[in-house]
Amino acid sequence: MRQLLIAGRYRLVDLVGTGGMGRVWRARDEMLHRDVAVKEIVPPAWLAEAEREDLRRRTLREARTAARLNHPNVVRIYDVVHDRESPWIVMEYVSSRSVEQMIASDGPLSPARTARIGLAVLAALRAAHSAGVLHRDVKPHNVLVAADGRVVLTDFGLATFTGGDAAMTGPGMILGSPHFVAPERARDGVSDPRTDLWSLGATLYAAVEGQPPYARDSAMATLSALATEPPDPMRRAGPLRPVLTGLLQRDPWRRLTAAEAEPLLRAAATAPPPAVDARRPPGPGGTSTETDPAPPGSADVHAPPSPPPARLEPLVGAGRGRRVALGSAMAVLVLLSTVGVGLALADRRERQAEPSGGGAAASPTAPAAPFACADASPPAARPVPSVPPPSGARFRLVPGWTWHTDPAGFRIAAPVDWLLWTEDTVTCFREPGGARVLSVEASAARADPTLWWQAEERRLTGDGSLPGYHRVDISAMDIFDGGAVWECGWLNAAGERMHTARLLANTSADRAYTVSWLTKEFDWQVNATYFAMIRQSFTPTT
Structure with missing residues (x-):
């Protein structure tokens, strides 16, 4: 076959691989006299032309950024060129x-x-x-x-x-x-x-x-x-x-x-x-x-010393449900229907001193709701209205959700028609007739969010507020100016097992927000990833 010359420099020699996004060639760099790998980006045929063009532009932008990586376990990217109406990525060739x-x-x-x-x-x-x-x-x-x-x-x-x-x-x-x-x-x-x-x-x-x-x-x-x-x-x-x-x-x-x-x-x-099992x-x-x-x-083959964990703002969307909507197999699509939405809990008030000691209470009935917004909504509660997405929104919300901009200084995804009210410094969203709650509380920044949640855990288990308590996780998160998540379960006053995830995020040197999400334990798995969308959507506005 005739050897094509790409961008006047890279001569294609052998086709070494194909995939859903294009073809990879072994090529010769005629300028530096070395073998390189050249990937031709070929958008899937089922994409609309506008989407194909968007993919081409994004590929060029992202490949240029990925070229910044300099690591022995990453194939190096040398160049990105545009030829024959397609983007081409020139990479290190590894035999x-x-x-x-x-x-x-x-x-x-x-x-x-x-x-x-x-x-x-x-x-x-x-x-x-x-x-x-x-x-x-x-x-x-x-x-x-x-x-x-x-x-x-x-x-x-x-x-x-x-x-x-x-x-x-x-x-x-x-x-x-x-x-x-x-x-x-x-x-x-x-x-x-x-x-x-x-x-x-x-x-x-x-x-x-x-x-x-x-x-x-x-x-x-x-x-x-x-x-x-x-x-x-x-x-x-x-x-x-x-x-x-x-x-x-x-x-x-x-x-x-x-x-x-x-x-x-x-x-x-x-x-x-291990010993080989002949039955395997x-x-x-x-x-x-x-x-x-x-x-x-x-x-x-051991990894070199690893860099510290990245401080990244994860891009996690929402939408977990109980049935799968099947689409194009090439698109590898699964869209789950919105069956139930997990809810969150926020702290009811500022804690004045770090508690000490204490174990889980054995009483099956908590003396009071341990978190804000867990009681019935007040008469003044109003439905969450559906509004257009704000400019610059990074992703679409799942059906039935909208963007809520709050006077307390934040924007967040919230379910349409859920009841909205405030309790002191807490903004509450509650499912009408249901047990699920989302809440956001503004507070002072915490020097160490992980230690803060550990102290709250000791306080609430020590005073009997969380009977049947079970910790799932308390761990730090690289978000804004530092944060931590506390996920746990307990028995409510009716003896039902509840489940919550609570994220404390320092958004500045002196300000923090607690984004919380509560549901019954039975419904947690089909609701949990909505919390990821909520956390992803949360943005301070002041």
Whole structure:
């Protein structure tokens, strides 16, 4: 075939791969006399012309930003050019095999080798997230292992940036491989660092088990299972089981962070190989490779020291429900109907002193509602009106939600027609006739939000306000000027188990807001990710 010359410099030599977003060529840089990889961006045919053009422009912008990454576990981007009405990304050429090719030819990898690869990819993701870049397409095809053992993450063609547009087109539509797309991204079409970590978990699961965690016959069957079922049982993971379980949590709030996953991967990388169970099914091709030897140099494939966790504003959307609306399989779309909306709780008042000690009370009846807005709405409560989205809104809300701008100095997503009122410094939104509540409280900034929630936990369990208390999580969040989330469950006065997530965010040196979300425990799973949309939408206005 005739070798095309791109941008007067890059001569295409061999087609080395194709995918849903384009073709990758091995090319020769005629100016510097070196081999490079050149990716031609080919938008899917089903996209409208306006969307195709938007994708081309976004690809160029995002690739240029991704070129800032300088990390040994990231394929370097050299250039972005426009030729023959298509954008082309010029990248480092790495003579290697993808993890996908390794699984297909050699069978599943050993847990230790998989963990070493995972450390390298995790280091790449942390570098990208620190630079504000999300990958959005981590999968075995995009993880390359060179002959000398170097592991690199490639193909940032779907990459986006924190603070940028959340979705490619309308709500619920995403691009990517359904076997390696995080549940919240398949559901809502938006991403944050936690979606990349889920995809990392799915990639490592596939490497060690020989198939992805949701191996189904079609994209739609895969996405349906992803929305409602746990991952397939692990048979070969051994010491990788804890980190895979933590990364593959459906609820992004319960998913392992990069900092939490790294020591688990390091432990798995040095663990002795487990005994091979003769009853286990063989890997692809009929060969069990539980103790497969590493290629030359692969024993040294460890991630370099990781950068500190990125201070990112996650782009997480909303919309969790109980049925899946199936769309184009190429679009990899899952849009869940809005069945119920989880609610939030806010603090009733400023705490004057940090409490001490105390354990959970045994009484089945709390003496009073521990948080604001949990009692019946007052007569003065008014319905939340539907209003147009504000200028600069980064994403669309799910049906039945609107934007509320509050005199207390914030804007947030809220359900239309829910009852709205204030209690002191708390803005309350309550479902008419229901138990679900969303609330926002303004307060002074907290020096350490995590310690603040720990103190509140001791106070409320110590005075009997939270009978049957169960902590899910108290952890710091990189948001605004620092924050922390407290998620827990308890029994209300009627003996019903409740569930809440409460985010305390310092928005300035002297001001903070607590965004809270409450629902019955039975309804939490179908409501929890609305809290992610609410948190994503929350914006101080003063």
